[in-house]
Amino acid sequence: MLDWRWDFAFEVLPRLLLATLNTLMAAGLGYGIALVVGLVFALAQRTRYRLVTAIARESVEFIRSTPLVLQIFFVFYVFPQFGIRLSPWTAGMIAIGLHYASYLSEVYRGGLESVPRGQWEACTALNLGTARTYFRIIVPQALPPALPGMGNYLVGIFKDTPMLSVIGVAELMHTANAIGSESYRFLETYTMVGLLFLLISLPAAAGLRAFEAWVRRAFGLSR
Amino acid sequence: MPEPIAAQPKVRLDRVTKRYGDLVVLDQLSMDVAPNEMISIIGPSGSGKTTILRLLMTLEQVTDGIISIDGEPLTHMPKNGGLAPANRAHLRRMRTKIGMCFQHFNLFPHMTALQNCIEGPIQVLGMSKVEATARAMDLLAMVGLEEKAGEHPVRLSGGQKQRVAIARALAMRPEVLLLDEVTSALDPEVIGEVLQVIRGLNKKYDLTILMVTHQMGFAKEISDRVVFIYEGKVEEAGAPDQIFGDPTSERTRQFLSAVLEAG
Numbered sequence: 376m377l378d379w380r381w382d383f384a385f386e387v388l389p390r391l392l393l394a395t396l397n398t399l400m401a402a403g404l405g406y407g408i409a410l411v412v413g414l415v416f417a418l419a420q421r422t423r424y425r426l427v428t429a430i431a432r433e434s435v436e437f438i439r440s441t442p443l444v445l446q447i448f449f450v451f452y453v454f455p456q457f458g459i460r461l462s463p464w465t466a467g468m469i470a471i472g473l474h475y476a477s478y479l480s481e482v483y484r485g486g487l488e489s490v491p492r493g494q495w496e497a498c499t500a501l502n503l504g505t506a507r508t509y510f511r512i513i514v515p516q517a518l519p520p521a522l523p524g525m526g527n528y529l530v531g532i533f534k535d536t537p538m539l540s541v542i543g544v545a546e547l548m549h550t551a552n553a554i555g556s557e558s559y560r561f562l563e564t565y566t567m568v569g570l571l572f573l574l575i576s577l578p579a580a581a582g583l584r585a586f587e588a589w590v591r592r593a594f595g596l597s598r
Numbered sequence: 599m600p601e602p603i604a605a606q607p608k609v610r611l612d613r614v615t616k617r618y619g620d621l622v623v624l625d626q627l628s629m630d631v632a633p634n635e636m637i638s639i640i641g642p643s644g645s646g647k648t649t650i651l652r653l654l655m656t657l658e659q660v661t662d663g664i665i666s667i668d669g670e671p672l673t674h675m676p677k678n679g680g681l682a683p684a685n686r687a688h689l690r691r692m693r694t695k696i697g698m699c700f701q702h703f704n705l706f707p708h709m710t711a712l713q714n715c716i717e718g719p720i721q722v723l724g725m726s727k728v729e730a731t732a733r734a735m736d737l738l739a740m741v742g743l744e745e746k747a748g749e750h751p752v753r754l755s756g757g758q759k760q761r762v763a764i765a766r767a768l769a770m771r772p773e774v775l776l777l778d779e780v781t782s783a784l785d786p787e788v789i790g791e792v793l794q795v796i797r798g799l800n801k802k803y804d805l806t807i808l809m810v811t812h813q814m815g816f817a818k819e820i821s822d823r824v825v826f827i828y829e830g831k832v833e834e835a836g837a838p839d840q841i842f843g844d845p846t847s848e849r850t851r852q853f854l855s856a857v858l859e860a861g
Contacts (some may be wrong), residue, residue: 496657497704501718502693502768511721515708594708 377562382558383500384459387548387554388580391564394550395571401467401546402533408472409532410525413479418509431480438477444538446470476531479525519591523564526583530576547571600743606669608633608775610656611732614663616649616830623649625830626663631808636800638817638838639810640828642853647810650827651776655698656689665772667695693836694722697772703780704757705751711738711762712747715769723770730769737765741795757788761795768803775799777809789813796820814857818842826850 419431438446451466461469490513498508545589551564607630616624623646631637639647652658653665658674664681665672674681675688684692705714715734718726725733738744741761751759760780767775777796781789791814802806811817817824817838824841826834826849834847846850 419718491704492707493700493702493704496655496700497706499657500655500696500698500700500704500724501612501691502690503718504690504722507721511717516706 379562380560383558383560384567387558387564388567390550390554391547391567391571394545394547395575397544397550398533398536398546399575401464401471401536401539401544402529404468405471405475406529406532408523409479410527412472412476414481416476416480417483417487420480421487435477435480437472437480443471443474443535446474446539447538447542463539463543467542467544471532471539473533475528478531482521482528483517483525485524486517489520510542513536515594519587519594522571522583522590523589526580526587529583532579533576533579534572561598606633608635608668609808610666611650611653612666614650614653614665615661616646616653616658616673617661620658623830624653627823627827627831629832629835630807633806634800634804634821635821636807636823637809638821639808640812640814640817640824640853641828641833645827646830647827651810652700653777654776655696656693656852658748659683664848667692676680689835694770695773696776697722697767697770697774698776698778699760699763699780701782703751703756703763705759705763705766705785707751710748710750711743711754711765714751714762715766718766718770734765734769737768741765742791755788757791760784760792764792764795764799768799771776772805774806774808775803775805777811779810779812781811781813812857814842814854826853828853 384442416431416435419427420435422428447467447470450470451461451463454461454466492514494512495508500513503512536544536546539546540549540552543549547568554564588594609627609631609830611627613626613628614624615622615626627646627650634682639650641647649658655674664674671681671684671687672692675684676682704713709717712731712734715726715737716725716730719728719730719733723730735744735747738747741764743758743761743765746754746758746762751762754762764780768852780796780816781792784792793813796807796809797820799805809817809821818841819838821838823835824838825832826841826845826847828849831852833845834841834845834850841850842854845854
C-alpha cells in the first residue's frame with residue numbers, strides 16, 4: 376500500500392522550498408554565464424582569425440561531446456591538482472555555464488546565419504562599422520529565431536541543476552537526498568521535488584512562448 | 599600627375615577583371631563615367647552587369663585592375679610608391695561617396711521606414727537625431743511616403759519598400775548612386791512609381807548614377823549613355839538613341855531584338 380504521510384510532507388516542505396531558491400539561483404547564474412560565454416564562442420567562430428575560430432569550434436565540439444556530470448567532477452576534483460581550488464558553487468557554475476554556453480553558441484550561430492546576406496550588404500552600403508552592424512542590425516534580427524532554442528536550454532539548465540548535487544551544491548536534489556538519508560522516507564520528498572520542478576518548468580515554458588511572440592511584434596517581424 | 603578637373607571622370611574602371619575560380623565574370627573591363635552622368639548598364643543575364651555595381655560598392659574584391667572615384671583608387675591605396683590593397687579605413691572613407699539600392703531592397707525589417715533612413719546618418723555621419731529625422735522626412739516626402747514613415751517594411755508593398763530604400767541611400771548623401779535591378783523584384787503595376795522617383799534624380803541631388811536594368815524603355819528615356827555588357831566586356835556604349843536605334847555591334851542588335859520581342 377502507498378504510505379503517504381501528509382504531516383511528514385509538510386514538515387520537510389520549508390527545507391525543500393529553501394533549496395528551490397538555490398536551484399533557481401544555480402539555474403539563473405549558470406544561464407547568465409552561458410548566455411555571455413556562448414555569445415563569445417559564437418562570435419569567435421566568425422572572426423577572420425583562423426586560429427581563434429578553430430579554438431572556439433573545437434572547444435564547443437569537445438564540451439558538447441562529453442557528459443555534463445563528468446565536466447562537473449573534472450572542474451571540482453581535477454582542477455585542484457593544477458592548483459585551482461574551487462568551492463562547489465564556483466566549480467558547479469563554471470561547469471554548467473560552459474556546458475550550456477557551448478549549446479547556446481550553436482543556437483546563436485543558427486540565428487546569425489538566418490539573417491540574409493542582403494542585410495550585411497545593406498550595412499556595407501550604408502558604411503556601418505562592424506560593431507554597429509552586429510549590434511544594431513544583425514543581432515536584433517538573429518534573436519527572434521534563436522529565442523525558442525534559448526528558451527529550451529533555459530528549461531534544460533534548470534532540470535540539469537540536480538547534477539550539481541554530486542559535488543555538494545545544496546540545491547533541491549541534494550536536500551532531498553539529505554532528507555531521505557535522515558528519515559528513510561523517500562516517497563513524499565521525491566514526489567514534492569518532482570512537483571516543484573514541474574510547477575516552475577511549465578509556467579516558464581509558457582512565459583517564454585509569450586515572450587517570443589512579443590519580441591517578434593516589438594521588432595516588427597510579424598504584423 | 600593630377601588631370602584637369604573637366605577631364606576627370608567621376609568613376610573609372612581600368613582593365614577590371616573579376617574571377618570566381620575559373621569563371622571570368624569581368625574581363626579587363628574599362629569604362630569611364632562623367633560627373634552627374636546617368637548611365638544604364640544593360641546586357642544578357644550573367645554578362646557581369648551586377649558585378650560592376652558590387653565591385654563599386656566594395657561588396658566584392660577586384661581580381662585585377664583598378665577602380666577609381668574622382669581619380670582616387672577605390673580598392674587600392676598608395677603604398678611605398680606603388681598600390682596596395684585598401685585597408686578598412688580607406689574603404690570606409692571611399693564608401694562615403696557611394697550609395698546603393700538592391701534588387702531585393704534589403705531594408706532593415708526591425709526598423710520603421712524612418713528609422714531605416716536615419717540609421718546611417720546618425721551612426722555613420724554623426725548627425726543629430728533631429729537633423730537626421732528632418733532630412734529623412736524630406737526624402738520620404740520626395741519618394742511620396744511621408745505618411746508611411748512609422749511603418750515597418752513588412753507592412754509596405756514592394757514598390758514602397760524600394761522607394762524607402764532609395765530614400766535611405768540618398769540620406770547618406772552619396773555622390774555616386776548604384777541602382778541594381780531595382781524594379782526586377784516588383785509587380786508590374788508598381789514599377790512605374792519607382793521609375794518616377796528615379797527620373798531626374800541625378801540632377802536634383804547632383805548624383806552620378808549607374809543603373810543596371812531590364813527596363814529598356816526607361817533606360818532609353820532617361821539615360822545620358824547606355825552601356826551594353828557582353829561576356830564581361832563593354833561591347834558597345836553610346837547615346838540611348840544610337841544604342842536602341844542603330845547599334846553598331848551585331849551582339850547588341852541580337853540582344854535588343856530578343857529583349858524587345860519578349861516584352
